Amino acid sequence: MITRRSVRIKAMQYIYACETANSADIKHFEQNLQKSIFSVKDQYLYLLLFIREIANFAEKDAQIKSSKHLKSNDDKLVNTKLLSNFLIQFLNNDAPFLKEIKALNILSLIDEEDVRRLYKKMLDAPQYQHYLNNGKEFDIDEDRKIVLFMLNELLFEDDTFIDHSDEIFINWNDDAEFVVEAVTDIIQKSKHELKLHLNRQHLKEKMAELSQFGIDLFRETVEHKKENYKLIEPRLKNWDSDRLATVDIILMRMALSEFLYFPSIPIKVTINEYLDIAKEYSTPKSKDFINGVLDALMKDLKDKNLLNKIGRGLL
Numbered sequence: 001m002i003t004r005r006s007v008r009i010k011a012m013q014y015i016y017a018c019e020t021a022n023s024a025d026i027k028h029f030e031q032n033l034q035k036s037i038f039s040v041k042d043q044y045l046y047l048l049l050f051i052r053e054i055a056n057f058a059e060k061d062a063q064i065k066s067s068k069h070l071k072s073n074d075d076k077l078v079n080t081k082l083l084s085n086f087l088i089q090f091l092n093n094d095a096p097f098l099k100e101i102k103a104l105n106i107l108s109l110i111d112e113e114d115v116r117r118l119y120k121k122m123l124d125a126p127q128y129q130h131y132l133n134n135g136k137e138f139d140i141d142e143d144r145k146i147v148l149f150m151l152n153e154l155l156f157e158d159d160t161f162i163d164h165s166d167e168i169f170i171n172w173n174d175d176a177e178f179v180v181e182a183v184t185d186i187i188q189k190s191k192h193e194l195k196l197h198l199n200r201q202h203l204k205e206k207m208a209e210l211s212q213f214g215i216d217l218f219r220e221t222v223e224h225k226k227e228n229y230k231l232i233e234p235r236l237k238n239w240d241s242d243r244l245a246t247v248d249i250i251l252m253r254m255a256l257s258e259f260l261y262f263p264s265i266p267i268k269v270t271i272n273e274y275l276d277i278a279k280e281y282s283t284p285k286s287k288d289f290i291n292g293v294l295d296a297l298m299k300d301l302k303d304k305n306l307l308n309k310i311g312r313g314l315l
Contacts, residue, residue: 002040002207005273006178007214008254010036012277013174015221015250026222030215036171037211043169043179045097045106048186050161051150052091053110055082057119079132085143087187090194097196109168114161122154140191147187151180220257221250228256231300235293247282248290255294259301264313267298 010033018029058080082088091097101107122128131146155161156176166172189195221228232252236244251274258270271294278286301307 002037002178002182002210004210004213005276006040006175007037007210008217008273009174009277009281010171011214011217011221012247012250012254012281014218015254016247018218018222019225019250020246026219030218033214033218034211036175037214038207039169039171040175040179041207042104042106043165043172043175044182045101045104046109046165046168047151047155047179047183048091048097049101049106050110050115050155051147052088053115054119054122054150054154055085055088056092057115058082061119081132081137082146084138085147086138086140087143087147087190087194090190094194094196097194100196111164114164118154118158118161121158122150125149125154127153144187148184151183151187156180216262217254217257220261221254224257224261225253228253228260231256231297232293235296245282245286248278248286251278251282251286252290252293252297255290256297259298259307262313263308263310266309266313266315267307268315271295271298 014029014033014036018026023029062080127149128146131142131149134142136142162172165176169175186195229249232249255270255274258265259267262270271291274294275287275291278290282290298307
């Protein structure tokens with residue numbers, strides 16, 4: 001649902017926000033970072049529920065059409081095959097899922113008019129018509145395909161849905177990529193049960209661990225800004241610090257914090273994570289530049305015996 005990489009990205013964003021705002025209220029940014037991490041679960045459930053509600057509208061549509069006194073040909077050709085889709089059945093009956101959406105009141109976030117509009121839009125899609133008329137009943141592969149279509153092409157290609165979701169979730173644009181990955185994982189791996197990864201105790205512990213990692217990374221990077229920059233500065237060679245991308249400096253400081261203050265994280269994992277983040281969030285040349293600086297810093301710290309890695313961090 002959420003990984004250390006996504007927590008690193010969130011920490012980077014809040015470090016940037018804190019330092020560009022020149023705010024002394026670090027706690028405010030820490031609290032918002034924590035809220036941002038935990039909100040991913042809500043977004044994950046929201047997406048699954050929205051898919052379910054669109055599918056369930058097929059039954060409402062059938063009831064509306066059957067109640068008409070004068071029925072058109074279209075009214076007589078109602079097809080509710082989607083309701084028997086094994087994934088939709090899970091979303092309608094899986095006890096842990098139903099418990100979570102009730103506890104978090106996720107249903108209140110769903111716009112009924114949006115559901116109706118997207119259902120009507122789906123009716124006109126050739127992919128949906130193929131699903132209804134392909135002659136395959138209770139076909140797991142076909143069931144997965146249509147739900148993936150609903151996720152990727154019906155929802156995420158609809159500007160109104162995106163705008164509405166962005167209004168509900170403050171971090172929607174940043175989180176959407178890995179939330180979609182998590183929902184896709186559910187669709188692809190569910191077979192005999194809904195693979196929600198929502199074991200309450202396990203999820204609670206995992207989210208708490210990731211939240212603490214994010215807070216610690218934020219705090220260590222902000223609080224050790226000056227001393228860490230002193231370690232980085234000699235490796236900037238002829239680069240004018242004023243010309244360097246602010247994000248690059250923050251990413252190098254974050255990596256250095258992991259080198260020094262997170263003994264269980266392997267050096268190579270840290271370097272690879274920040275190179276990937278730089279590739280996505282900074283300039284085209286940033287990856288190679290940051291790689292060179294971090295490699296030099298790693299060697300310097302090793303020579304000075306400052307890398308106190310333990311356990312998995314020794315790998």
